[in-house]
Amino acid sequence: MNTLLSTLSAELESMSSAGTLxxxxxxxxxxxxxxxxxxxxxxxxxxxxxxLGLADHPAIVEAAEKAERDFGYGLASVRFICGTQTIHRQLEERIAEFFGTEDTILYGSCWNANEGLFQTVALEQDAIVSDELNHASIIDGIRLSKARKERFKNRDMGDLRRALEATKDTRNKVVMTDGVFSMEGSLAPLPEMIELTREYGAFLVVDESHGTGVLGATGRGTPEELGVFGKIDAYTSTLGKALGGSHGGFTTGPNVLVEYLRQKSRPYLFSNTLPPAVVLGSLAAIDLVDKDxxxxxxxxxxxxxxxxxxxxxxxxxxxxxxxxxxxxxxxxxxxxxxxxxxxxxxxxxxxxxxxxxxxxxxxxxxxxxxxxxxxxxxxxxxxxxxxxxxxxxxxxxx
Ligand SMILES: Cc1ncc(COP(=O)(O)O)c(C=O)c1O
CATH class of the missing domain: 3.90.1150.10 (Aspartate Aminotransferase, domain 1)
Structure with missing residues (x-):
């Protein structure tokens, strides 16, 4: 066996005996x-x-079937070459309307959205300040950026202040948190985070993967639940959980951020976009949440x-x-x-x-x-x- 394969095999065996496979x-x-x-x-x-139990909802399955009949199975390309259909823009605008933001950029997943955010917008002279319990896609996404990195203790606003103070001399600061922490079911203290980020001139991004369609009276997520809807600078989230459970993710926020990501974000530029069935299925899911x-x-x-x-x-x-x-x-x-x-x-x-x-x-x-x-x-x-x-x-x- 090749030495690489025997290394992997030994590791798998030790995972098997530890019961962690x-x-x-x-x-x-x-x-x-x-x-x-x-x-x-x-x-x-x-x-x-x-x-929301939408993964097998007849209205979504029907929308997906219709999408395949009208728009085909896939785009066989990335967005900026020949992979944008009218329905992609429609979904982006609908998501922005749902979140109360200016515009949206779709990604293949929320993993891709997080992976494509930090390396693109935060450079050497900038800082990223991140909650220690943030999702793996945020952790890996931040690793790809050359910015200075500071972690703060989970939901600890004293420690967030310390981290912001420690990065005071940097050009731009991005503060990143999950809206809902996926192993805890706990919520980020968004009202306090808004105050602190404003005080330090930082840009607040919230990953709403477990908030979208779940929290708030109309499913608009953690900010709606905590009474601060419309006050977050930008969001990442997924189409793969409450909104039909299929696949896809997005970043939604100010026009300038979305346009910049469209020009420079690598998972967007170098990876195929969402298939039509997922796009129209997701639009149907958002409609269901809004109407019912x-x-x-x-x-x-x-x-x-x-x-x-x-x-x-x-x-x-x-x-x-x-x-x-x-x-x-x-x-x-x-x-x-x-x-x-x-x-x-x-x-x-x-x-x-x-x-x-x-x-x-x-x-x-x-x-x-x-x-x-x-x-x-x-x-x-x-x-x-x-x-x-x-x-x-x-x-x-x-
Ligand atoms: C907080 C958070 N962010 C991002 C993701 C990744 O979402 P996706 O499946 O769309 O890549 C998840 C999924 O587990 C998540 O819980």
């Missing part, structure tokens, strides 16, 4: 509140980002019910309002064993341990959908309580 379960059905797993049968899906507030309303009700029931029954969840509901376990092996046990009881929840979360902070991450019925939630809650008791992590009921 990731195994993918093949679904035989569409994503939904119930899914069929090959060899296992039907289970309750409690671990997807299908927050019951999607966001049901998600909120389901989340409140699930959180309250688990807490009342003695299951320790991280407090909050977001449909990401982490159940705190501590030990990684235990969290993974509990996840396996839940699957045998027909409930699909992922367990996360070190290094995804800090040592000793392993958890089961439940994610609620508007498409869950009360019966799905009750069955899932009963299974979680039983498994928590079996593994000795049930507290005395509240």
């Amino acid at each position: 990731k195994r993918e379960l093949p679904l035989k059905s569409a994503q939904g509140p119930l899914v069929e797993i090959e060899g296992l049968g039907e289970v309750i899906m409690l671990t997807s980002n299908n927050y 507030p019951s999607f966001v309303g049901r998600l909120r009700e389901n989340t409140a019910y699930f959180r309250a029931q688990l807490t009342a029954k003695g299951v320790r969840v991280r407090e909050g309002i977001h449909p990401i509901v982490p159940i705190l376990i501590g030990d990684t092996a235990k969290a993974i064993a509990m996840s396996k046990e839940l699957l045998t009881r027909g409930v699909y929840v992922s367990g996360f341990g070190f290094p995804v979360v800090p040592q000793g902070a392993a958890r089961l991450r439940c994610q609620i959908s508007a498409a869950h019925t009360r019966e799905h939630l009750d069955r899932a809650i009963a299974a979680i309580v039983e498994v928590a008791a079996q593994f000795g992590v049930l507290e005395s009921a509240a």
Whole structure:
């Protein structure tokens, strides 16, 4: 075997003996509140980002089918050569309207949006100030920039001030945060961040991947939830979670930022754009969210019910309002064993341990959908309580 392959093989074997190899379960059905797993049968899906239950919505599937008939399967090019269709501009304008921004640039994913942002707009003489728990795509995106880098402690405004003070002598400062932290379900303190960034003349960008379509009375995200809609400088977000769950991402903000990215952002310039089915499917998803507030309303009700029931029954969840509901376990092996046990009881929840979360902070991450019925939630809650008791992590009921 080539030495490269034997190195990789040894590493895979050590992951296998440590029990940290990731195994993918093949679904035989569409994503939904119930899914069929090959060899296992039907289970309750409690671990997807299908927050509004739109992943198999007939209006979106129909829009996607129509898009393929009218606009074909793909563009076979990047945007600036011959890959822009009228519907790409339509989606960009619709997203800007939804976010209350001036313009939008689409990317193949939010990963690409984050990857293409910092290296393009922040140079040697600039600084990027980033929350320590920001998503991997932000961390990697920042690595590609030559700017000075400062991290601040998660949601700690005293430490953000310190970081801004430490970078005072730089030309431009970009402050970057997740709107919702994906392992915690916690929200960034945006009102305070707006004040601080204004005080230091910094530019505030929020990754709204878990906020878009989820938070706020009309699904406009974390800023709407926290009463600061329209006050954030720019956003990145995804089309791959609440808004249909397919693929695609974007940066939305001031015209000058979007135009600059269109000219210079490498994942935009050198990678194919979104296929027509995803573009019209995403437009249909935004229309559904706007026309029918019951999607966001049901998600909120389901989340409140699930959180309250688990807490009342003695299951320790991280407090909050977001449909990401982490159940705190501590030990990684235990969290993974509990996840396996839940699957045998027909409930699909992922367990996360070190290094995804800090040592000793392993958890089961439940994610609620508007498409869950009360019966799905009750069955899932009963299974979680039983498994928590079996593994000795049930507290005395509240
Ligand atoms: C906060 C955050 N940003 C970015 C991404 C990447 O999104 P996409 O799947 O569109 O690349 C994710 C997805 O997990 C995320 O949670």
